[in-house]
Amino acid sequence: MAALLTVEHLTKYFSGLAALDGVSFEIREGEIVGLIGPNGAGKTTLFSIIAGSQPPTSGRITFEGRNFTRVKPFRAVHAGIARTHQIPKPFHSLTVRENVEVGLRFGRGRAAADSAKESMEILELVGIPSLASMPAVALSVGDLKRLELARTLAARPRLLLCDEVCAGLTESEMQSILGLLRRIQSLGTTIIYVEHNLRAILSTCHHVIVLNFGKKLAEGPPEKMQNDPAVIEAYIGKKTEV
Amino acid sequence: MNPRAEPVGLAARVLRTAPPLLLLAVMAALPLFQLGPNSLKLLFLTCVWIAASVGWNILGGFAGQVSFGFAVFFGLGAYTTAVGINQGISPYLTYPLAAAIAALASLLIGLPTFRLRGPYFAIATIGVSEAVRVVMTNIDFTGGSSGYRITEHGPFRQAEHYYTALALAALAVGISILVRHSRFGLGLRAIRDDQDAAADSGVNPYAFKLAAHAIAAAFTGAAGGVLARYAAFIDPEGVFGFQRSVGILLMPVIGGVNTIWGPVIGGGVYGLIEEELVAKFPQFHLLLYGVLVMLIILFEPGGVVGLFARARRFVLRRRVASWQPS
Amino acid sequence: MTATDFLNLLIAALLLAGTYAAMAVGMTVIYGVMKIVNLAHAGFLMLGAYYVYELHERLGIFPLLGVLLAFPAFFAAGVLVHWVLGRGVPVSDTPTLASLLLMFGLWLVLQNVGYLIWGTDDRSILTPMTFATIRFGEITIPKIGLVVFLSAIVSLAALEFVLHKTWFGRSIRALIQNRYSCRIVGIPVERTARLTFGLGVAFAGTAGGLLALLYPFSPDFGRPFLLRSFVIIVLGGLESFSGVFAGALILALVETFGILFVPSSYQPAISFSLLVLALIVLPDGVAGFVAKMRSRGAA
Numbered sequence: 109m110a111a112l113l114t115v116e117h118l119t120k121y122f123s124g125l126a127a128l129d130g131v132s133f134e135i136r137e138g139e140i141v142g143l144i145g146p147n148g149a150g151k152t153t154l155f156s157i158i159a160g161s162q163p164p165t166s167g168r169i170t171f172e173g174r175n176f177t178r179v180k181p182f183r184a185v186h187a188g189i190a191r192t193h194q195i196p197k198p199f200h201s202l203t204v205r206e207n208v209e210v211g212l213r214f215g216r217g218r219a220a221a222d223s224a225k226e227s228m229e230i231l232e233l234v235g236i237p238s239l240a241s242m243p244a245v246a247l248s249v250g251d252l253k254r255l256e257l258a259r260t261l262a263a264r265p266r267l268l269l270c271d272e273v274c275a276g277l278t279e280s281e282m283q284s285i286l287g288l289l290r291r292i293q294s295l296g297t298t299i300i301y302v303e304h305n306l307r308a309i310l311s312t313c314h315h316v317i318v319l320n321f322g323k324k325l326a327e328g329p330p331e332k333m334q335n336d337p338a339v340i341e342a343y344i345g346k347k348t349e350v
Numbered sequence: 351m352n353p354r355a356e357p358v359g360l361a362a363r364v365l366r367t368a369p370p371l372l373l374l375a376v377m378a379a380l381p382l383f384q385l386g387p388n389s390l391k392l393l394f395l396t397c398v399w400i401a402a403s404v405g406w407n408i409l410g411g412f413a414g415q416v417s418f419g420f421a422v423f424f425g426l427g428a429y430t431t432a433v434g435i436n437q438g439i440s441p442y443l444t445y446p447l448a449a450a451i452a453a454l455a456s457l458l459i460g461l462p463t464f465r466l467r468g469p470y471f472a473i474a475t476i477g478v479s480e481a482v483r484v485v486m487t488n489i490d491f492t493g494g495s496s497g498y499r500i501t502e503h504g505p506f507r508q509a510e511h512y513y514t515a516l517a518l519a520a521l522a523v524g525i526s527i528l529v530r531h532s533r534f535g536l537g538l539r540a541i542r543d544d545q546d547a548a549a550d551s552g553v554n555p556y557a558f559k560l561a562a563h564a565i566a567a568a569f570t571g572a573a574g575g576v577l578a579r580y581a582a583f584i585d586p587e588g589v590f591g592f593q594r595s596v597g598i599l600l601m602p603v604i605g606g607v608n609t610i611w612g613p614v615i616g617g618g619v620y621g622l623i624e625e626e627l628v629a630k631f632p633q634f635h636l637l638l639y640g641v642l643v644m645l646i647i648l649f650e651p652g653g654v655v656g657l658f659a660r661a662r663r664f665v666l667r668r669r670v671a672s673w674q675p676s
Numbered sequence: 677m678t679a680t681d682f683l684n685l686l687i688a689a690l691l692l693a694g695t696y697a698a699m700a701v702g703m704t705v706i707y708g709v710m711k712i713v714n715l716a717h718a719g720f721l722m723l724g725a726y727y728v729y730e731l732h733e734r735l736g737i738f739p740l741l742g743v744l745l746a747f748p749a750f751f752a753a754g755v756l757v758h759w760v761l762g763r764g765v766p767v768s769d770t771p772t773l774a775s776l777l778l779m780f781g782l783w784l785v786l787q788n789v790g791y792l793i794w795g796t797d798d799r800s801i802l803t804p805m806t807f808a809t810i811r812f813g814e815i816t817i818p819k820i821g822l823v824v825f826l827s828a829i830v831s832l833a834a835l836e837f838v839l840h841k842t843w844f845g846r847s848i849r850a851l852i853q854n855r856y857s858c859r860i861v862g863i864p865v866e867r868t869a870r871l872t873f874g875l876g877v878a879f880a881g882t883a884g885g886l887l888a889l890l891y892p893f894s895p896d897f898g899r900p901f902l903l904r905s906f907v908i909i910v911l912g913g914l915e916s917f918s919g920v921f922a923g924a925l926i927l928a929l930v931e932t933f934g935i936l937f938v939p940s941s942y943q944p945a946i947s948f949s950l951l952v953l954a955l956i957v958l959p960d961g962v963a964g965f966v967a968k969m970r971s972r973g974a975a
Contacts, residue, residue, distance in 0.1 A: 159550065185552035197547035199540050201608070210540045213533045214552030263552055416773050462956045469713040469771040473906050474952050480903065481948035488941050592899065596784070603777065633792055640784030647778040648763050 110173075112137040112298050113158070113267055118167035120153055120322075127153040128164070129322040135267070140289065140299045142309040142330065145319035146342055151302045152194055154319070155269045159191040160184040171267070188216045188266030192273055194302075196252040198244035204255055205231065205240040208262045215263025227262065234258040234288060250277055257285075261292065268292065270301045274308055286312050310334065318342065374520055381509045390508050396621030397515035398577045403601035403613035403620070404522040405569030408529060409562045410599070411607035414542030415464070416472050417563075419479030420570050420598045422459070423452035425590035427571030428578035429492055432500045435579060441502075445518075445575045452571025453564040460563045464556055467545070476592070483590035497585030500578065511580045518576055519617075522569045526610050529565070538562055542608070570598065597624070600639050603646060606655030615654045680814040685932050687817055691825040693921075693928035695886055698828035699901055700908040700920050701835060702879030707909070708852040709872045711771045715779040716757075717880050717905060718898025719786025724750060724884025725893045726794060729801050739801050743827060743885040747878045754877025757782070758870045783898070790895030798892040806889070824886045831882060838875075848872055900944060907951040 113135040120128040128150045135141055143151050156162045158169060160181040169176045171189060179187075190211075199207050208227040213219045231237045234254040239247065247255060253273055260268065270289065274282045286308055293299055303309050309316060309330055316333045318325040320342040326333060333339050380393060402424060410416045427448035434444035463474045487495045529535040537558050540548035545555050578584050588594065601620045606612025628635050650656045699721065706714045727749065728742035737745070761778060808819040839845035847868045850858050858865055887893070887901065907927050912919025927947060934946045 161546065161550065180554075181546075181549040182552050182554045185550065190552075191550060193547070193550075197544050197550075199543040199547065201543050202536075202539060206536065206539075210536055210548070210553070211551045214537060214548075216552070219533075259551060414773070416776070462952065465956060468773060469776050470910075472773070472776060473713065473910075474956075477903060477906070477948040477951035481945040481952070484942060484945040484948070488939075634788065636784045636791070637788035640781045640786075640788060643781030643784065644761070644778055647774050647781065648761070651774060 110137070111135060111170075112172060113300075114168075114170040115154075115158070116168040116170075118154070118157065118169065119165050120150075120157060120162070121165045126322045128157070128167075131167075131319070131322070131324050133317050133324060133327060135298060135300060137266075137298050138293065138296070139314045140293050140301060140312055142313035142316040143300055143302045143319065144304070144306070144309060144316060144333075144339075145325070148321075149319040149342075150322040151319055152271055153322075155191050155271055155300075155302070158184075159189055159269060182214070185214070185263050185265070186216055188264075189269070190215070190260045190263045190265035190267075191269035192253075192256045192260045192271050194271045194275070196249075196256040198247070198252055198255055198259075200243070200245045202244055203240065204236065204242050204244055204247070207244050207255055208258050211259040211262030216266070217264055230258050230262050233261070233291075235284060250281055253277070254285075257288075265297060268297050268299045270299060272302050272304070274303055274305060282308060306334070370523070374516075377516055378513070381512060387508060390512055392621060392625050394508070394512045394515050394580065395577075395625060396618050397512070397519040398573045398580075399597075399601060399621045399624075400519040400614050400617030401515070401522045401576075402570045402573040402598050403605070403617040404519070404526050404610075405566045405573070406598050407566075407602040407607060407609075407613040408526060408538075408569075409559075409566040411602050411609070411613070412529065412535060412542065413538040413559060413562045414608070415559055415562070416468075416599070417475040418472050418592075418595050418599060419459075419475030419477075420566070421590050421592065421594035422455060422479045422482045423567040423570040424574035424594055424598065425482070425486065425584075425586065426455055427452050427574030428584045428589040429486070429498065430571070431575030431578045432498050432584055433492065435500050435502055441575075441579050442514075444579075445514075445572050448575035449568035449572040452567040452574075456563040456567035457560060460560045464559045464563070476595075479590070479595055480592065483586055483592075486586040486590050493585075495586060497583055497588075500582045500584075502579070502582070511576070515573075515576050515580075518569070518572055519614075523610065523614060525565065525569075526613075530610055534558070534561070539608075596639070600643065602653075604642055604653055606653030609652075609655045612653050612655040619654070683815055687815060688821065689928040689932035690925075691817070691821040692932060693925040694825040694828040694832075695883070695890070696904060696908055696928055697921050697924035698831050698879065698886065699883035700905040700912075700924060701832060702876040702883060703905045704876075704909055704912075704920050705835075705848070705879065706873055706876035707771075709848055710775075710869050712775045712779065713771055714876060714880075715776065715902065716782040716786060717779075717876075718902035719783045719790075720750060720754075720877050720880035720898075721884035721887065721901050722790055722893065722895055722898040723786060724881035725888035725897055726790065726799075727881060728885035728888055729799055729893075732801055732803075739803060739885070739889055740823065740827060743882050746881040746885045747831075750881030751874040751878035753881070754874035755870055757877065758873040787895050787898075794895060796894060798894050800892040801888050803889075820889055824889055827886055828883070831879070835879070844868070844871060848875075900947075903951060904947055907947050907954060910951060910954045 111134040115134075116132050118128050118131045119126065131150070131154065143154070145151055153162070157164050158176075160176075160179040160183065163178045167177070171187065174187075176184065176187070176189075184190075199210060202210070205224070205227050208230050209223050212223050212227055212230070228237060228240060231240055234257050236251055236254050236258070239251060244252075244255060253276075257270070257273055274285055277285065282305070289299055289301065289312060301313065313330050315328070316330050317327045318333060318336075318339050325338050325342055326336050328336075377393070381390060385393075402420070406417070406420050430448040430451050431441065431444040434447060435441055439447075459475075459478050463471055463478065466474055486492065492498050529538070537548065537553045540551065540553055541555050541558060549555050574589060578589070597620065601616035602613040603616065604619055605614065605616025623635065623638065627638065646653055650660070652659060702720070703714050703717045706712055724746050727746050728739050731737040731742040731745065732739050761782070803820075805820050805823065809816045810819055810822065839849060847858070847863045850863055851865065851868055851872070855865060884897070904927060908920060908923035910923070911926050912921070912923030927950065930950055931943070931946060934943065938946060
């Protein structure tokens with residue numbers, strides 16, 4: 109199966125500090141790939157660059173066979189790459205439904221004829237249909253995350269970049285979001301999913317990539333990553349002799 | 351009856367479209383009432399300012415890109431019409447020309463400046479506007495600082511000027527409503543709220559800002575042209591000056607930015623104040639505008655429209671509080 | 677053009693740069709700490725000019741002393757204004773349009789107050805110094821220009837001292853860098869912001885007084901200098917003080933030598949065009965540009 113997304117030797121410097129250092133990997137279509145690593149490992153920067161919000165210092169990104177190294181964010185969306193933000197960024201003067209409509213009407217491909225109906229369907233999918241008429245500013249953090257996901261989904265992405273969509277949620281909320289992600293994947297969307305909760309990763313992902321200090325530490329199926337000494341060291345630290 | 355219920359369906363649409371059309375009909379019928387030249391002049395000016403105000407709001411209100419330099423477009427439109435009429439072109443052909451030239455200028459200005467955000471963009475627009483004013487003050491072809499006179503043959507028909515201005519204002523409001531309810535308008539509002547998030551959702555911010563700028567400039571330019579023909583004399587300071595940019599900006603701010611009727615109310619208020627107050631108390635009008643702007647920002651950033659909305663919510667809350675289940 | 681002419685122009689530019697720097701510092705301080713673009717800066721420049729003028733005309737106070745007296749007067753005024761407008765000028769991470777418009781409204785009010793009190797005529801402050809010149813061999817320097825330059829340098833040096841050697845100054849620099857950390861370590865953010873606003877207005881007032889010694893003024897006095905302040909701050913980088921010096925120097929040089937190439941009536945357009953160019957080509961100012969170049973080299 110051909111790779112949907114190929115990242116080659118991606119490097120990003122911020123004033124002499126390497127946020128990303130020669131990261132390379134492939135994402136195959138239809139997978140849910142987990143991206144894990146301690147805070148500051150470069151995960152959000154990686155998403156940012158893939159989605160076009162920032163240019164890399166060097167390296168190459170290929171999406172569906174085309175060069176996507178320095179692409180404008182809106183073009184990335186039109187081609188099928190969409191991301192959620194770690195801290196949700198709703199359109200605060202718009203209602204929840206209007207927020208979703210933006211994604212719907214500006215996303216990939218032709219928008220639905222009846223955008224009102226389709227935005228309601230998406231809101232139902234993420235579980236907040238009752239909030240449709242509420243101004244986005246009035247939402248709780250958990251609901252804002254759902255709205256963020258809804259708006260991103262509305263853009264009909266082929267590749268969905270989910271940045272810590274579960275952070276700050278309760279156990280049951282998290283399970284429902286994970287179920288949602290699995291459902292989205294079954295409908296044909298490939299997902300890269302940043303998460304700290306290892307159980308969520310284990311239960312949902314086919315494949316895991318581990319980052320630390322901007323470098324790719326390891327890559328492989330979730331069970332293998334769980335036992336990889338380098339991964340454990342990154343999260344917990346080296347075993348010391350007392 | 352549920353006091354919170356909003357009327358839906360056909361009844362609602364009739365209720366919503368009727369008042370503006372009624373207003374338009376009333377405004378169109380006014381000259382029939384023997385109002386006298388001063389009142390008609392006031393109405394004419396109000397319509398001109400409404401057109402400019404509604405125009406500015408499409409960029410400054412809907413898209414949130416506050417420009418302090420719209421006098422450039424007003425002046426370009428004024429001079430286009432003035433020169434055009436003197437060259438023998440029919441005034442009604444000069445107005446679209448004025449709009450087109452203003453729109454073209456807006457592209458030239460917007461291409462470099464829309465890379466900037468918020469206050470930086472605002473400051474750049476001041477710079478551009480002042481530079482154009484200085485240049486226009488020095489060009490001899492259009493009379494330089496002593497101004498430019500339009501010579502038109504034929505009688506001065508005030509009603510004709512009024513209806514032209516009214517038509518322009520009505521067109522501006524109509525386009526504003528269309529934009530507001532369109533995909534384009536949704537994109538502009540998204541850009542206003544969070545340009546980066548809008549881009550991340552698929553909106554092309556640069557292109558949309560340029561488009562909004564062009565529409566806004568076109569209406570402002572046409573307004574300049576309409577006013578120029580009426581005044582028959584224009585000078586760079588009056589049409590290109592910073593005070594003019596200030597005036598254009600003040601109207602939507604007072605009336606309520608980012609709404610459809612805010613700029614209309616603002617235009618009306620401004621027209622009245624400029625004509626009545628400036629004549630009687632010329633030394634106070636800056637003070638009044640300054641205080642108004644400060645009060646609005648401090649207490650009701652939504653302007654007059656915001657005040658009405660607040661009053662409406664207050665009334666609604668009281669109705670809900672006193673609602674008894676039957 | 678002879679070497680002497682060139683030197684004369686160069687020195688004129690340098691003298692101008694000092695004054696411009698003092699003028700722009702007022703806005704920089706306020707912007708750096710509170711991210712407020714103080715459009716009312718123009719109003720305070722103008723009021724500073726009239727303040728020194730009135731002290732000179734009515735009380736016979738020597739203009740330089742008047743400038744000195746302007747500092748505490750305008751500091752107090754600035755603190756008062758910030759206190760009254762408090763709601764609209766919150767300390768924020770990013771510049772807001774609300775604060776921009778609020779300061780704009782204030783500027784309109786100040787201008788009108790100016791028109792009410794002093795009318796539309798130009799005024800000047802004339803002293804025996806105004807037309808005197810000093811000669812260094814072939815070079816002629818207007819005495820007043822030198823005096824104003826030295827006063828500006830003194831005020832900037834005082835600012836540097838305050839910023840680096842006093843608790844207040846350190847709080848300002850901390851606030852510029854990171855507002856949240858300031859709260860954590862116990863720096864009183866709102867109070868520092870208020871005092872900073874006072875400081876910015878104080879500098880505007882004194883700079884206005886100094887400029888009044890060089891140019892005739894009317895209530896609209898502030899506007900061209902407001903734009904020049906923008907140019908300087910943008911050239912220098914909106915958040916760096918040493919950048920202000922660089923920006924002031926560049927602007928002064930361009931303006932002074934620009935007369936050679938462009939007819940004088942077009943001269944205001946030079947600074948405006950420079951402003952737009954600077955905003956577009958160097959969004960982070962000269963200082964930011966240099967920093968970016970350095971970091972690219974390191975990678």
